Amino acid sequence: MSSIQRYVVTANNNNNGHNCRRASPALPTAGGKLACDANEVVENTEEPPPSTETCCCLTDTRRKTILGGIATLGIGGSWVASTQLAQATYQPYFHAPYLVVWFCSVWLAATFPLYFASVRTCSRENKPLATTVKECAKVFGEQGLTVRSFFVRAAPFSVLTVAAHYMFVLALSLVPGTDVSALYVSNVSFVYLLSWILLREKFASAGIMSVILGISGIVLMSYSDGFGGSSLLGVALGVGASAGHALYKVLFKWLLGEADSGQVALFMTLLGLCTLLFLWPVGLVLYFTGAEIWGLHALPWQYLCATAGFNFAFIQLINFGAAFTFPIFISVGILVAVPVNAAVDAIVHNKTVSAIKVMAIIIFIMAFLLLLLPDGWEEQVRKVIPCKKKGPPQEELFTSRSLRLP
Numbered sequence: 001m002s003s004i005q006r007y008v009v010t011a012n013n014n015n016n017g018h019n020c021r022r023a024s025p026a027l028p029t030a031g032g033k034l035a036c037d038a039n040e041v042v043e044n045t046e047e048p049p050p051s052t053e054t055c056c057c058l059t060d061t062r063r064k065t066i067l068g069g070i071a072t073l074g075i076g077g078s079w080v081a082s083t084q085l086a087q088a089t090y091q092p093y094f095h096a097p098y099l100v101v102w103f104c105s106v107w108l109a110a111t112f113p114l115y116f117a118s119v120r121t122c123s124r125e126n127k128p129l130a131t132t133v134k135e136c137a138k139v140f141g142e143q144g145l146t147v148r149s150f151f152v153r154a155a156p157f158s159v160l161t162v163a164a165h166y167m168f169v170l171a172l173s174l175v176p177g178t179d180v181s182a183l184y185v186s187n188v189s190f191v192y193l194l195s196w197i198l199l200r201e202k203f204a205s206a207g208i209m210s211v212i213l214g215i216s217g218i219v220l221m222s223y224s225d226g227f228g229g230s231s232l233l234g235v236a237l238g239v240g241a242s243a244g245h246a247l248y249k250v251l252f253k254w255l256l257g258e259a260d261s262g263q264v265a266l267f268m269t270l271l272g273l274c275t276l277l278f279l280w281p282v283g284l285v286l287y288f289t290g291a292e293i294w295g296l297h298a299l300p301w302q303y304l305c306a307t308a309g310f311n312f313a314f315i316q317l318i319n320f321g322a323a324f325t326f327p328i329f330i331s332v333g334i335l336v337a338v339p340v341n342a343a344v345d346a347i348v349h350n351k352t353v354s355a356i357k358v359m360a361i362i363i364f365i366m367a368f369l370l371l372l373l374p375d376g377w378e379e380q381v382r383k384v385i386p387c388k389k390k391g392p393p394q395e396e397l398f399t400s401r402s403l404r405l406p
Contacts (some may be wrong), residue, residue, distance in 0.1 A: 109269050160244060
């Protein structure tokens with residue numbers, strides 16, 4: 001029992017034969033004894049009971065690492081599944097990439113309801129729906145969500161995402177899923193260029209190398225099947241889809257700034273509603289002009305629903321995964337999808353990957369990894385690998401701040 005706990009002290013004084021009892025918090029003296037009264041001191045010889053409590057809680061780092069591993073598998077698996085299933089929708093009686101994209105985009109409308117349900121379930125604060133929507137609508141500015149902000153902020157992003165996703169799915173009808181997923185990885189190079197132009201971000205050496213590698217990978221991917229025919233068109237569509245997704249990311253940060261999970265959920269729901277309400281006529285135009293082939297009696301519902309479900313899971317993991325784990329796991333999940341897609345194409349579709357395509361894929365991955373390097377990585381490398389000094393002139397050269405590389 002600790003000396004600062006409340007207890008009753010019973011002490012037997014052998015000299016005068018009386019007991020001292022006290023039912024108050026005793027104060028420890030300087031000699032490690034407890035004062036019972038002004039004339040008497042009682043030794044606190046009782047040992048504290050052994051603690052039976054064991055620490056079974058995970059540290060924050062370990063918890064985020066475990067969740068990061070799960071997120072990596074989820075992102076990679078859902079991305080591969082949505083890519084392969086979207087390609088499986090192409091059948092003799094069904095050739096409608098826009099219908100697939102529209103159907104998948106409509107599912108985004110369920111993002112905010114799921115977010116609100118999870119918050120009400122896991123959080124102790126039971127905020128009403130109207131209050132939550134009002135707080136999340138601050139992503140549109142001080143005025144919140146209005147008709148003008150919906151059509152000015154949300155609607156253009158809906159058109160942009162549908163167009164980029166349409167090019168991605170259309171490219172799957174011309175080239176294997178491995179090629180399209182590898183080209184999608186190159187969007188980091190486009191993100192960097194657009195961030196430098198629109199967001200005025202610093203132009204670093206890693207970014208320059210990433211852009212050069214991204215362009216080199218695109219050229220190699222185009223050359224792998226020859227500069228011509230449907231393969232070149234498929235590569236061009238894949239590059240367009242990658243650039244479109246990059247433009248979406250940069251414009252979102254440029255126009256709307258940083259957003260929390262609730263604001264992103266509300267924004268994604270508005271994208272889905274905008275697609276549902278205003279972009280369906282495009283599908284009818286493509287159908288009646290013969291650009292797309294489909295019929296209500298022959299819709300591949302199993303592939304459509306599976307594609308939409310995995311695409312929805314992929315988007316949610318990308319958007320909200322960083323709130324539960326380290327961002328590096330999100331990036332690794334996207335990279336994992338490229339070799340897995342190649343394995344699926346080789347096993348299921350008997351499509352081998354040529355040596356040139358392997359080189360292009362490696363270059364895309366290198367370009368992706370370069371932009372994951374932290375700021376100031378050059379200085380860290382210089383500390384690990386110091387420059388060799390050969391004399392006073394060399395010493396002056398390497399110590400001169402004006403002559404060092406940035």
